[in-house]
Amino acid sequence: MFDSLLFDLMLVILIGMLSQWIAWKYRMPAIVVMSIAGLLVGPIFDLINPKESMGDLFSPIITFAVAIILFEGSLNLDVREIKGFSKPVGRIVTFGAFIAWIAGSLAAHFLAGLSWEVAFIIGGLFIVTGPTVILPLLRQAKLKPRPAAILKWEGIVVDPFGALLAVFAFEFIKFINSEVTLKSLLLFFAASAFAVFLGWIAALLIGNSFERGAIPEFLKAPILFVIVLFIFVLSDEIMHETGLLAVTAMGMKMANMRLTTLNDVRHFKENISVLLISGIFVMLTASLDPEILLEITNPSIILYVLAMLFIVRPLSVWISTIGTELNVREKLLIGWIAPRGIVALTVSGYFATILLENGYEDAELLTALTFALVLSTVVLHGFSIGFIAKKLNLTTTDESGVSIIGGSRFSAALAQSIKETGNEVLLIDESWAALSEARKLGLNSYVGDILSEQIEYHIDLTPYRYMLSMTKSDIYNAHVCADFVPDLGRDHLFQTAFHVGKDIETFTISGGQTLFQPSISIYSLEERMHAGHVIRKTLITKQYSYTQYLRERDDKSILLYILREDGSIEFFTPKRELQAVAGDAIIALTSPAKTIERVKERLDVENGGSGLPYEKIEELFTEDTNGNRPTIPGDAPQSKK
Known part of the structure; x- marks a missing residue:
């Protein structure tokens, strides 16, 4: 109807925020609503195609959005929060993530038909269980504290590292294929270390500036936003694909600096993150090629999704939690619940562009494959978590x-x-x-x-x-x-x-x-x-x-x-x-x-x-200097009975 970039941008943002509101209003997973909305205006009714209308701007917009989303997520990685249940969480996010990476990569190659290079990259990305999806499900199911805490912190801790693992897999595969020399590979790891150092230094500088009052209140959020983008671009220019590592390191450092002023920018980073997630998700789904979308019904992709649901996830959880205090019922629930979120889809779109530019033609299936896994996990896990938790007696009995x-x-x-x-x-x-x-x-x-x-x-x-x-x-x-x-x-x-x-x-x-x-x-x-x-x-x-x-x-x-x-x-x-x-x-x-x-x-x-x-x-009722009042004689303590 309106053939202009400005109209497409406006429509993408409008649809994204409207989807978020509908999801909130009717207690639905936002990712499901945004998926349906993006498909309707994109490949189904062909109202917009952001990838075509934005042209060269499409990839940088996606890239910037992913950087901000990962930074915002890493700001929640305060190590103090997982000390009480560090053993099972530590096992799942390390050994369990490694098992999920290898098993998922094998499934992507042998079942979905992806090349080894693309399979190992997408396998690394799919270790994530997005907190933007898992938290509403936990609230809905009213799980007991231990399984709820493990699922919650697995999503928070692993989420920023899925993309980083995919980056390292990409560079390692290129080295194995002799596309890069050992010197180049070592240079990449050196550049990655420098990216971590760059993010760490940036966090120190900006954090100390906030604490000393060197930056006025009205400039804190905008300056932080600009610094994140600057660090991302600078690191990425030094060595491609290290920008995500830099901003993640920056966020983690700031999260553990005990900054008293970090809350001052909370609303801004939350608002910009919601806006970016909504817009980018609609952009990606609306840009899907109808032919690629039809590939979701391909038996090999369906088989891959089933393998991820019923083999890869349970296997990684059961093996990694051997010797922990988790019981069988908790392992069953945690091994089933692993909804992939918006970050997985946005980052997969980012890598699809990079891989296509590097000549990996089967990367065209990445967005559709990710979409199939994300939608199926969100729907299946979202509608089953409460029922399964009750059957396993893992719901809280505290009703008041x-x-x-x-x-x-x-x-x-x-x-x-x-x-x-x-x-x-x-x-x-x-x-x-x-x-x-x-x-x-x-x-x-x-x-x-x-x-x-x-x-x-x-x-x-x-x-x-x-x-x-x-x-x-x-x-x-x-x-x-x-x-x-x-x-x-x-x-x-x-x-x-x-x-x-x-x-x-x-x-x-x-x-x-x-x-x-x-x-x-x-x-x-x-x-x-x-x-x-x-x-x-x-x-x-x-x-x-x-x-x-x-x-x-x-x-x-x-x-x-x-x-x-x-x-x-x-x-x-x-x-x-x-x-x-x-x-x-x-x-x-x-x-x-x-x-x-x-x-x-x-x-x-x-x-x-x-x-x-x-x-x-x-x-008897006269307060002392501390405002305390003596107990009334004869008063019985309150109790349940």
Whole structure:
């Protein structure tokens, strides 16, 4: 319709982002939606062909995009994150990756009919299991911590190295074929070492500049972006194909420098990475030749995909994890789940161009072959992981874990009460200071932005069924709930009431439910905490019914949640009428006056009715200089029953 490069670029970006939104909205793998969209506008309806319209620009755009994507991925490779389960992860990403490379290469040669050169290159590339695909699947399946952690970190650690292994395979094959001399091969390894050094130096310089404040805030992200591209191009000009190694080394070094300012550029790198992944993926699928696309139905390619699914992956996992603490059920699941992601397809397109330029004609099949493997693994693993995990009893049994967004005195007190019920609880806030009360109480906490895409690289949200957004930004709370609706469902998402003094329905973005009964803002909750209000537990019995409790409770008390007899919890909301039965407990925020009255009655009984002066009782609720309040006499600790 419109024959212009500008229109094609606009359409590619638009389709990519629309695909991402549809995938988020309907809880589908983004790569599947983008695949279908790219095929529809490209080889099926022939609306655009980015490779033809962009001409000489097509390959550099793909190359730059891969460099940025790999740098962004390598920024997550903090070695501290895998210390707890380093043995199985270390085996899988080293010995297991080597087995997968060799076995995958043999399958590509003997089953798919690729030449040895192309087979070993694509075999190296297919050791990756993309984190952009695996993380949503893990969240969906709610796996137990160990298999979830291993799958998660395998994807993160291996992802940047698949392309590098393919590069080394390419150079080694050329040496074996006498296309390059031993001197040239040694020169390549020397250049590779220099690329690592170049990336390392660049990370040191830019990281220290960030820490010293030598670069203003508004320039940090753009300068980092430009430096990454500069290092990539410089290394690649010195020796072709070493640029990817340089930017990966740069990202890994920055990830382990403990930079306090690294979070300042997080949103930029996430946004640019999502934009590039979406655009590049649509470009590659839309540029597929219809004849090559038909090759996906070729029996040899289908046989290759089946071999990768049912032989190569299980074999590499089972052999590499011999002698580790993994049991048979965990090996079965990990050996099945290995979805290839967007990075595999984008990098394969990059190598297809290089190999074709070097005279390897069968490299034309690389994109189609990769597409077949990526689509089949994403679909099969995406729809089967939950079912198989349940059959193998590898899903978490924790049904009432709670993540609380927003650090405050009240949120820490609420988290402490939930922890005492035996349920998992985690507090998350962007501010270290806001979580100080949580740290005093020994609660699990994490400093970060819950809306960041990278949050799941660092913490496992699987055990937390409920999410309470209680920051002091009402709009942020609403956005948190709206963002997690596809993952948790609206019934499990809550936010504190807006504090603007108007009808909340006027302001609520489609997302979670308003917390507590009656609804109250986090500001009012904090004021009550500072006024001496406390969180109390009241057991409902046959003699003391829920109706009696409601009749006798203080008018100022706030109903927080019900602790069921089986240990599960349900939160009160203004629009939801909960009923408690004998064996349940009501957790509420009560005023100090009501609490003092109840303690006076208890002390009267304990002292034979002799009573205690009111001033003495009031001392029980007087905070010390550290803000601590003594335990109320007679209070029973919260428990599951």
